[in-house]
Amino acid sequence: MTGIGFRERGALLAGRAAGEAARRLGRGGGTALPGLVAGTLAPRLIERFAAQLGYGAITVTGTNGKTTTSHLLTNTARAAGLQPLTNRSGSNLERGIASTFVDAATPAGTLPDASSRLGVFELDEAVWPLLLPRLKPRAAVFLNLFRDQLDRYGEVDSVAEGWERALAAYASPIALVLNVDDPSVALLGESARNEVVGFGIEDRGVALIEAEHASDARFCRCGATFRYDAVFMGHVGLWRCPGCARARTVPVVAARDVRLGADETRFTLCVGERGAEVAIPFAGLYSVYNALACAAGAHALGLPLEATVRALAESGPAFGRQERFEVDGRHVRLLLAKNPTGMNEVLRTLLANTEPLTLLALLNDGIQDGQDVSWIYDADIERIAGRVVTLIAGGDRADDMALRCALAGFEPVVAERDIERALDAAIARTPAGGRVEVMTTYTAMLAVRAILARRTGAQPYWEEQA
Amino acid sequence: MTRPPARAVRIVTLYPEVMNVYADRGNLFAVQARCSRLGIGCEVLPIGIGDSLPVEADLVLIGGGQDREQRRIALDLLAKGPVLRDWADADTAMLAVCGGFQLFGDFYRTAQGEELPGVRVFDAITVTPAPGAPRCIGDVLADAAIPEVGELVGFENHGGRTYLGPRGVPLARVRYGYGNNGDDGTEGAVYHEAIGTYLHGSLLPKNPALLDRLSFAALRHRYGADATFESFRDEYAERAHHAAADVARSRGRRNV
Ligand SMILES: [Zn+2]
Numbered sequence: 124m125t126g127i128g129f130r131e132r133g134a135l136l137a138g139r140a141a142g143e144a145a146r147r148l149g150r151g152g153g154t155a156l157p158g159l160v161a162g163t164l165a166p167r168l169i170e171r172f173a174a175q176l177g178y179g180a181i182t183v184t185g186t187n188g189k190t191t192t193s194h195l196l197t198n199t200a201r202a203a204g205l206q207p208l209t210n211r212s213g214s215n216l217e218r219g220i221a222s223t224f225v226d227a228a229t230p231a232g233t234l235p236d237a238s239s240r241l242g243v244f245e246l247d248e249a250v251w252p253l254l255l256p257r258l259k260p261r262a263a264v265f266l267n268l269f270r271d272q273l274d275r276y277g278e279v280d281s282v283a284e285g286w287e288r289a290l291a292a293y294a295s296p297i298a299l300v301l302n303v304d305d306p307s308v309a310l311l312g313e314s315a316r317n318e319v320v321g322f323g324i325e326d327r328g329v330a331l332i333e334a335e336h337a338s339d340a341r342f343c344r345c346g347a348t349f350r351y352d353a354v355f356m357g358h359v360g361l362w363r364c365p366g367c368a369r370a371r372t373v374p375v376v377a378a379r380d381v382r383l384g385a386d387e388t389r390f391t392l393c394v395g396e397r398g399a400e401v402a403i404p405f406a407g408l409y410s411v412y413n414a415l416a417c418a419a420g421a422h423a424l425g426l427p428l429e430a431t432v433r434a435l436a437e438s439g440p441a442f443g444r445q446e447r448f449e450v451d452g453r454h455v456r457l458l459l460a461k462n463p464t465g466m467n468e469v470l471r472t473l474l475a476n477t478e479p480l481t482l483l484a485l486l487n488d489g490i491q492d493g494q495d496v497s498w499i500y501d502a503d504i505e506r507i508a509g510r511v512v513t514l515i516a517g518g519d520r521a522d523d524m525a526l527r528c529a530l531a532g533f534e535p536v537v538a539e540r541d542i543e544r545a546l547d548a549a550i551a552r553t554p555a556g557g558r559v560e561v562m563t564t565y566t567a568m569l570a571v572r573a574i575l576a577r578r579t580g581a582q583p584y585w586e587e588q589a
Numbered sequence: 590m591t592r593p594p595a596r597a598v599r600i601v602t603l604y605p606e607v608m609n610v611y612a613d614r615g616n617l618f619a620v621q622a623r624c625s626r627l628g629i630g631c632e633v634l635p636i637g638i639g640d641s642l643p644v645e646a647d648l649v650l651i652g653g654g655q656d657r658e659q660r661r662i663a664l665d666l667l668a669k670g671p672v673l674r675d676w677a678d679a680d681t682a683m684l685a686v687c688g689g690f691q692l693f694g695d696f697y698r699t700a701q702g703e704e705l706p707g708v709r710v711f712d713a714i715t716v717t718p719a720p721g722a723p724r725c726i727g728d729v730l731a732d733a734a735i736p737e738v739g740e741l742v743g744f745e746n747h748g749g750r751t752y753l754g755p756r757g758v759p760l761a762r763v764r765y766g767y768g769n770n771g772d773d774g775t776e777g778a779v780y781h782e783a784i785g786t787y788l789h790g791s792l793l794p795k796n797p798a799l800l801d802r803l804s805f806a807a808l809r810h811r812y813g814a815d816a817t818f819e820s821f822r823d824e825y826a827e828r829a830h831h832a833a834a835d836v837a838r839s840r841g842r843r844n845v
Contacts, residue, residue, distance in 0.1 A: 530615075
């Protein structure tokens with residue numbers, strides 16, 4: 124297939140015009156609008172464009188780490204000499220994918236340099252089953268499955284069931300890139316009809332001493348409760364089932380000798396028989412999983428290990444994920460935390476640093492954040508007791524966050540719904556040269572990042588990844 | 590060395606490893622903080638599948654779970670039913686939330702038509718409409734039938750619809766949200782000092798009047814019906830309560 128038809132071309136032009144207009148008006152919403160307009164006018168647009176990708180596509184889904192993993196995979200593809208085509212952060216629904224194609228296409232409806240194109244698509248967990256048959260990816264990365272936005276997805280089980288049903292109904296070849304440490308993801312490889320590339324951590328030194336409260340996949344398909352020889356986060360670790368033969372398998376792509384720093388992380392990346400020393404400019408064990416997922420995805424696509432290692436070392440942060448800003452002489456870092464396990468990992472990351480710090484905890488309750496804010500009670504905020512010097516709660520539900528922190532033993536907590544005023548309060552309470560760590564839900568991250576971008580001259584988000 | 594507090598209430602948490610999907614431990618945190626302010630300790634006994642109940646308890650907490658989890662605990666809970674009913678009759682304080690509330694009624698029928706028998710603390714049944722029917726999800730603002738409790742705020746997320754029987758007394762009337770079934774305006778149930786509700790997670794933290802009611806009931810169970818306890822103002826709780834009430838008013842499903 125070399126192009127698209129007359130109807131699609133009209134839809135494409137309408138979509139581009141809409142996106143242009145939105146961007147000129149300075150609205151971030153320009154990222155999804157072209158796809159929305161074009162997708163409505165020509166519903167088979169995604170299929171036709173996806174078929175043009177010379178190197179096919181890889182999808183990335185799971186609760187936590189989608190954006191960073193896609194960002195790392197995109198850079199790996201580039202380092203391997205390919206021309207990646209990727210959707211923007213947060214545009215991971217159907218219309219975001221359509222927009223990505225519409226924006227990249229020529230007015231004639233073809234993708235330029237199609238022969239060297241690799242699609243790298245971050246997909247929402249609930250949307251992945253719908254887009255699998257439409258994108259026909261060569262490989263699919265599954266990162267993890269945690270409780271997240273239950274107000275939107277219903278129950279955790281239904282997300283995994285959706286993935287499984289979609290795979291069972293899908294006949295084309297696909298490599299499954301699976302986190303072997305997360306049983307709810309690892310068990311997707313059971314049907315064994317597809318090639319499986321497993322990734323995981325092979326270092327008990329970074330295991331948690333105590334199991335975390337927010338543990339979601341306790342039960343095996345046989346009904347027994349999983350046992351763990353080591354837990355890395357939530358229900359992720361070295362698991363086995365005492366009731367049947369199911370157990371974590373040894374991953375092809377593994378991290379050994381993991382060293383967690385306050386701002387960067389080092390480990391030995393092993394891919395089959397080969398190994399490479401890697402230093403990534405991100406903190407936290409979850410960053411190791413993102414790097415492993417990238418390496419395993421690249422391996423499944425046949426990209427050289429050298430390209431992965433280079434991309435991991437040289438990639439800056441993805442949008443809003445551990446991005447750093449200098450404001451009035453303070454170091455401000457954005458740490459996205461949108462569900463209990465994500466928040467636990469952020470809190471654990473903060474413990475790696477022994478300097479005094481200010482924690483600005485932003486909680487919004489928009490649809491993208493989850494309208495139900497009770498999940499903050501599943502995160503172990505108690506974990507940082509005795510560490511945090513100053514705590515500021517901000518965002519639409521600042522009062523809920525302040526109450527949660529007060530119950531965890533932090534008092535007084537300043538609560539300020541207005542995000543800019545909350546940021547100023549945090550900066551004012553931090554000595555020059557000190558750190559302000561911003562732990563934030565998704566839409567609050569967009570808001571605080573826009574403020575930080577305005578004050579520091581960083582790029583607004585629709586200009587990213589141009 | 591930390592000495593155990595001279596006075597302590599006994600809290601039984603039922604299946605905390607299984608029934609906790611909506612942050613239900615927030616309710617335990619709130620009770621612990623409340624008692625601690627009164628200088629009273631909390632002895633927390635987590636009871637899992639196969640564990641036997643202690644001879645007595647002042648407060649019983651059970652949270653929510655998915656169908657899979659409810660199925661896992663249903664039989665074990667049923668075996669504990671007679672004791673739980675005796676406790677409820679003897680004014681043990683109880684808070685059964687969401688999935689736990691459903692199993693504290695007569696039965697819960699899942700979307701697949703499977704019937705899980707309940708422990709019948711409340712005169713209520715729960716049925717789930719055919720698969721594909723929408724879940725009841727959203728912010729709730731309700732007026733408690735218990736005068737001193739007043740306005741309740743919270744968030745609900747349930748597929749099952751609960752209907753109270755002739756002896757069932759609702760906890761509240763819904764102003765915004767679905768409540769028990771989205772039809773009759775009732776929310777939750779009350780029997781003696783036992784409370785059932787669909788409002789999950791941080792219910793007690795941000796409803797300080799309900800927290801007082803439940804904590805004092807537990808304390809009276811321990812220290813006698815005449816014991817009185819001081820009420821405190823909690824500004825964090827009040828602010829969070831008002832914020833949640835505003836949200837429910839602005840985007841909650843208006844009950845007609
Ligand atoms: Zn098993």
